[in-house]
Amino acid sequence: MKTLQRTLTIIKPDAVRKNAIGDIIEQLEKNDFRILALKMLEISKHQAEQFYAVHAGRPFFRTLTDFMSSGPIVALALEKENAIADLRKLMGATNPASAEEGTIRKKWATNIEHNAIHGSDAEDTARFELSFFFAGYELAE
Ligand code: GDP
Secondary structure (H helix, E strand, O other), X not given: OOOEEEEEEEEOHHHHHOOOHHHHHHHXXXXXXXXXXXXXXXXXXXXXXXXXXXXXXXXXXXXHHHHXXXXXXXXXXXXXXXXXXXXXXXXXXXXXXHOOOOOHHHHHOOOOOOOOEEEOOOHHHHHHHHHHHOOHHHOOO
């Protein structure tokens, strides 16, 4: 059974630097994601550490949070049936070397860390991540 879900995606600093914002948003819309809200912003190192707290202690935590606070990002709140799994399919594998043809990471990622896009991986993380970037009043009805 399909249920309407919300998820959070981030166009990461590498993709913003490559002028890929438009292409990635086009792919999201073509794949029937409804954009409920979007904003371009920069986050601090501390905010990146809070966002990725689940990865604290991993060997890549320092470089990941340095990278995510290294320049502008675009955060989008998305809605679709099966949004969480469908977004992760469209994103492609974390390591672009393993990403399938036609995925966003295959097209835009540079390496396993500078991999163009983030997507929530479950309903509870989607709720946390959406509320990290957006207040309820900012989401389209
Ligand atoms: P995602 O859900 O596909 O984004 O992957 P994860 O939640 O496992 O990891 C979060 C982010 O940390 C990834 O998107 C990468 O930017 C980075 N990352 C994950 N695994 C590695 C790794 O083994 N090495 C490095 N350098 N970065 C990683």
